[in-house]
Amino acid sequence: MTESRSSSPAEYTWPERGHRRLIGKRLSRVDGPAKVSGKATYTYDVHRPGMLYGKILRSPYAHARIKSIDTSRAERMPGVKAVHIIQGPGTEIFWAGDEIVAVAAVDEPTAEDAIRSIRVEYEILPHLVIDTDPQRAGDMAKPTAEEIVGDPDAAFRQAEVVVEGVYGLPVITHCCLESHGLVAEWEDEENLLVHISTQAVSSIPNQMARPLGIPAGNIRVKMDHIGGGFGSKFSPDRWGIVAARLSKLAGGRPVKIMLERDAELMVAGARPSAYGRIKVGAKKDGTLLAWESTSWGTGGMGGGGRPPLPYIFEIPNQRKQHTAIMNHMGSARAWRAPNHPQACLLTMAALEDLAAELEMDPLDLFLKNIELTGRRAEIYRQELQIAADLIGWKTHWHPRGDQSHGPMKRGLGLAIHTWGGRGHASNCDLTIHPDGSVEIKLASQDLGTGTRTGITIVAAETLGLPMDRIKVMIGDSRYPASGPSGGSTTIGGVSSATRRAALDALDQLFAKVAPALNARPEDLEAVQGRIRVKGDPGRSMSWEQACATLGGMPLTVRGRNPGPGNLTSSGVGGVQMADVSVDVETGVVRINKMVAVQDCGLIIDMKTAESQCYGAMIMGIGYALYEEKIMDQLTGRMLNPNMEFYKLAGLGDVGELIVHMMTGPGYDERGVIGLGEPPVISPGAAISNAVANAIGVRVPFLPLTPDRVLEALHKKGGHHATH
Amino acid sequence: MRPIEYASPRTKEQAVRLLASTWGETAVLAGGTDLLSLLKDDVIAPRRLVNIKEIEELRGIAFDPRKGLRLGALVTIEELLDDPRVRQHYSALAEAAEGIRSPQIRNMGTVGGDLCQRPRCWYFRAGFGLLARDAQGRSLVLHGDNRYHAILGNEGPAYFVSPSSLAPPLIAYEARLRLFGPGGTREMPVQAFFRIPQSEEEREHDLRPNEIVTEILIPPPRGEASATYEVRQREALDWPLATASVALQMDGDRVTAARIVMGHVAPIPWLSPEAAQTLVNKTITEDVAQAAGEAAVRRARSLGRNGYKIQLARVAVKRAILRAVQGGAR
Numbered sequence A: 001m002t003e004s005r006s007s008s009p010a011e012y013t014w015p016e017r018g019h020r021r022l023i024g025k026r027l028s029r030v031d032g033p034a035k036v037s038g039k040a041t042y043t044y045d046v047h048r049p050g051m052l053y054g055k056i057l058r059s060p061y062a063h064a065r066i067k068s069i070d071t072s073r074a075e076r077m078p079g080v081k082a083v084h085i086i087q088g089p090g091t092e093i094f095w096a097g098d099e100i101v102a103v104a105a106v107d108e109p110t111a112e113d114a115i116r117s118i119r120v121e122y123e124i125l126p127h128l129v130i131d132t133d134p135q136r137a138g139d140m141a142k143p144t145a146e147e148i149v150g151d152p153d154a155a156f157r158q159a160e161v162v163v164e165g166v167y168g169l170p171v172i173t174h175c176c177l178e179s180h181g182l183v184a185e186w187e188d189e190e191n192l193l194v195h196i197s198t199q200a201v202s203s204i205p206n207q208m209a210r211p212l213g214i215p216a217g218n219i220r221v222k223m224d225h226i227g228g229g230f231g232s233k234f235s236p237d238r239w240g241i242v243a244a245r246l247s248k249l250a251g252g253r254p255v256k257i258m259l260e261r262d263a264e265l266m267v268a269g270a271r272p273s274a275y276g277r278i279k280v281g282a283k284k285d286g287t288l289l290a291w292e293s294t295s296w297g298t299g300g301m302g303g304g305g306r307p308p309l310p311y312i313f314e315i316p317n318q319r320k321q322h323t324a325i326m327n328h329m330g331s332a333r334a335w336r337a338p339n340h341p342q343a344c345l346l347t348m349a350a351l352e353d354l355a356a357e358l359e360m361d362p363l364d365l366f367l368k369n370i371e372l373t374g375r376r377a378e379i380y381r382q383e384l385q386i387a388a389d390l391i392g393w394k395t396h397w398h399p400r401g402d403q404s405h406g407p408m409k410r411g412l413g414l415a416i417h418t419w420g421g422r423g424h425a426s427n428c429d430l431t432i433h434p435d436g437s438v439e440i441k442l443a444s445q446d447l448g449t450g451t452r453t454g455i456t457i458v459a460a461e462t463l464g465l466p467m468d469r470i471k472v473m474i475g476d477s478r479y480p481a482s483g484p485s486g487g488s489t490t491i492g493g494v495s496s497a498t499r500r501a502a503l504d505a506l507d508q509l510f511a512k513v514a515p516a517l518n519a520r521p522e523d524l525e526a527v528q529g530r531i532r533v534k535g536d537p538g539r540s541m542s543w544e545q546a547c548a549t550l551g552g553m554p555l556t557v558r559g560r561n562p563g564p565g566n567l568t569s570s571g572v573g574g575v576q577m578a579d580v581s582v583d584v585e586t587g588v589v590r591i592n593k594m595v596a597v598q599d600c601g602l603i604i605d606m607k608t609a610e611s612q613c614y615g616a617m618i619m620g621i622g623y624a625l626y627e628e629k630i631m632d633q634l635t636g637r638m639l640n641p642n643m644e645f646y647k648l649a650g651l652g653d654v655g656e657l658i659v660h661m662m663t664g665p666g667y668d669e670r671g672v673i674g675l676g677e678p679p680v681i682s683p684g685a686a687i688s689n690a691v692a693n694a695i696g697v698r699v700p701f702l703p704l705t706p707d708r709v710l711e712a713l714h715k716k717g718g719h720h721a722t723h
Numbered sequence B: 001m002r003p004i005e006y007a008s009p010r011t012k013e014q015a016v017r018l019l020a021s022t023w024g025e026t027a028v029l030a031g032g033t034d035l036l037s038l039l040k041d042d043v044i045a046p047r048r049l050v051n052i053k054e055i056e057e058l059r060g061i062a063f064d065p066r067k068g069l070r071l072g073a074l075v076t077i078e079e080l081l082d083d084p085r086v087r088q089h090y091s092a093l094a095e096a097a098e099g100i101r102s103p104q105i106r107n108m109g110t111v112g113g114d115l116c117q118r119p120r121c122w123y124f125r126a127g128f129g130l131l132a133r134d135a136q137g138r139s140l141v142l143h144g145d146n147r148y149h150a151i152l153g154n155e156g157p158a159y160f161v162s163p164s165s166l167a168p169p170l171i172a173y174e175a176r177l178r179l180f181g182p183g184g185t186r187e188m189p190v191q192a193f194f195r196i197p198q199s200e201e202e203r204e205h206d207l208r209p210n211e212i213v214t215e216i217l218i219p220p221p222r223g224e225a226s227a228t229y230e231v232r233q234r235e236a237l238d239w240p241l242a243t244a245s246v247a248l249q250m251d252g253d254r255v256t257a258a259r260i261v262m263g264h265v266a267p268i269p270w271l272s273p274e275a276a277q278t279l280v281n282k283t284i285t286e287d288v289a290q291a292a293g294e295a296a297v298r299r300a301r302s303l304g305r306n307g308y309k310i311q312l313a314r315v316a317v318k319r320a321i322l323r324a325v326q327g328g329a330r
């Protein structure tokens, strides 16, 4: 079934500008109606015959050793079908909420009662859940060696202006609206069927195979729709393996485990914190000379990531040192653009503070140093200009501190960001049936980014068919393997594989029908549901007539990425600006407007691309203003594992959002590049800068809550703090 | 499965007979917007729920210019908000109801439930008790994270804040509350219904386990200038960080008497006669309102992380006063 294209790699290209019927247009997502009508099935909605409900007993302590476990009452309870000890006596527990025992029962209340009946004795050990002070972390702090670029000492001596500040952002969670979870069932002794909320349909079987002791090929994974992942759903997780074990113990009956909201927030994903003492040296004209950073952060026992500092601006002389703090907060996971939002805040805030010290417009400071951004300098220059126009920078920007009367102070801020986004490895099978219908199968997943829609557009564009003639089947590990959706790699991967498959399929179809049209295959084209001779549209046949020549045998072609031709590449730039109002009597920050200007190479669907930016700005406003995994020092527990005090932005909180996608020469020819992550990088920094511009002083840490804003104002002094 | 009995009495007499005389045995269910969270979080584990929503006489809003406003305990927050008479004569109450930003909660949540809801203190909700102590008897609030806790009435042992947004305006209007129990009807000022518990056995309400709130009575409007101001971090559903409700009796431009009540700042809705006193015989200006705000928080103290709430309470009082006389303008 696999045939390779005889043509040269140069022919695997995207259609030229002016020849794109669908690509780049503003098209609605194909699964939109299913989602808004509630027909779309999420893992949460999966109900299997005879299904049991799994629940997990979790450690109330942040650091402890299990002394004993007594599950006898649970085991005797009517309705309880399986009890499985996940971590037995003697095991050391490293965070509150860690899994100890799982049960499966006929319904949720029974499972909960069973959990409540289990007695666990712990030896409580000392815990560390703060991350703001590496000094207090003792030997849990793991400093790395200092890194030097150029000659920072000389450069700081040479600098005419030096600013220094401390900045940071706390651990936050992914807070997927659909929590993590799955339904696992043994179809027979050897074969497991798993419905799971995942970002990695193709790689889940392999991850489950070893712990379960069966070949990966015996595990089938399915997922139709997902309610958010953001980097936290690549693994089957311990509870995934546990669900399979419970199912086995219960004679193969399906077992469903969906995390409760509190577990979701406690254990199923956290973004590492980052703090830094930053020093920047520059000439009076704004030329950046020197950077020094002492940074630290935590991602739980793993210590967390290391933000790439300084971010984007390659300041010629640098001294950098980072300390990873291990602590008992629960493990970090990749969170939409790992390490970048942190690096962006630490860098852009320091640069904006420098601009304030220089009494310079930060936009001018950025433009002055734009060459330090490297090969994307021209992109940033264009984007900064467009963003400035869209937000009215020249009209509304003022030197730091809104001098107008009254408690409401308005300010503008900006930030820039970058990301990779090259398409991942992806395979798809495209089948043209003799009746003219087309289907594409691949074991990819649609994270809500519009993967199905992107594949449909590419296939329809290439085959000259309307979108509703293409059936896309994803979310089943039995389909050809496709990469996990991480690193903004999906659209580049699946669109490239689809394009190659569709081009190859057309070649084969052209070869079949060329004689009937009295033409050479290479002179044919597929346009508007017809196969016709280029330049002689009178000589044509309908798509259905053409497909009928296949006889009884459907035509299936395997498309691959990577493959011949440059259909995807890496590296994007984006700019965001924020317009905020701050009530200096209450410290409450409101977003008036945000602008995102973003490039991502060739855009497949303008609408879903813009949606990514809108969603990212909303998520960004959340972590800029509200989100924090609040840990209790005494109990070592998370205090806000709910959506009441783990606050996300609501509709009334996001202000006006404007998105401008870069397209045309200089952008399109780079091929398709991913977009899921880049636009979420800048909001924290842009909003922090806007608040500093509004109130005349830096609020050093996110989220920008009333207490922090008032404290910054108080430190600055002046009359605001009292009325 | 842990069984819960469910009873749906038709009369208040039946309801009271179904309720046990000790806390924890049974629970009153109104809209359930708070009760269900308490159940799911294992804060309470009653063996019987007594649904009071079938009791017809607990419903309805009645208004008489001479008698005032009568709110049945089952009036929903949405019904309150939709009633033009409430908005016209008791604007501080309507403004407080507006602050409960979720249509779902406004549709289900009742006025009686709003007054009887339990504190949102994160230690209480995590099962450490109303006074939030650890196994060694240490106050988790004092040693832990108290950013949302009390700045007034916080001498201990209670540090939570009263969650009700409707109580402050009701107290500002000198509303009274009726309870029904085995001994018949009791009536008291709304303000007396709230109290600061001194031990884990006590509650934050003057409510017995087998009593229900039946109605709230607000005196006839006396032409007060009144308003509520909430400091909230989010526009979306969010607990206010501090609120103030004021009712000012006016003689022309001059204040003759005032009631100022703060919400979400103390274990009970906090009536501030000190603040009210500063307004008497004054014409409201920015400075006068500011001085009242200062007086309102003079006795406030920070527990460590909640000092900012003192400023928020001060501003809430000032802005509520200004809004009351400016008819909505800030």
Ligand SMILES: Cc1cc2nc3c(=O)[nH]c(=O)nc-3n(C[C@H](O)[C@H](O)[C@H](O)COP(=O)(O)OP(=O)(O)OC[C@H]3O[C@@H](n4cnc5c(N)ncnc54)[C@H](O)[C@@H]3O)c2cc1C
Pocket (backbone or CB within 6 Å): A644, B027, B028, B029, B030, B031, B032, B033, B034, B035, B036, B052, B073, B099, B100, B101, B105, B108, B109, B110, B111, B112, B113, B114, B115, B116, B117, B118, B163, B164, B165, B166, B211, B212, B213, B214, B237, B238, B239, B240
């Ligand atoms: C996320 C969130 C945000 C909120 N924000 C606010 C806010 O800003 N301001 C605010 O004021 N409220 C707020 N609420 C609370 C909401 O207003 C209350 O939950 C609601 O008013 C309770 O009414 P209910 O009828 O649902 O009470 P239920 O949940 O049925 O009962 C609550 C408690 O009161 C008892 N009870 C109820 N009615 C009676 C009665 N008649 N007699 C005796 N006992 C009774 C119950 O036994 C229970 O203990 C919020 C709630 C949530 C979940």
Ligand code: SF4
Pocket (backbone or CB within 6 Å): A177
């Ligand atoms: S309120 Fe909650 S349940 Fe309802 S749509 Fe929003 S996220 Fe979903």
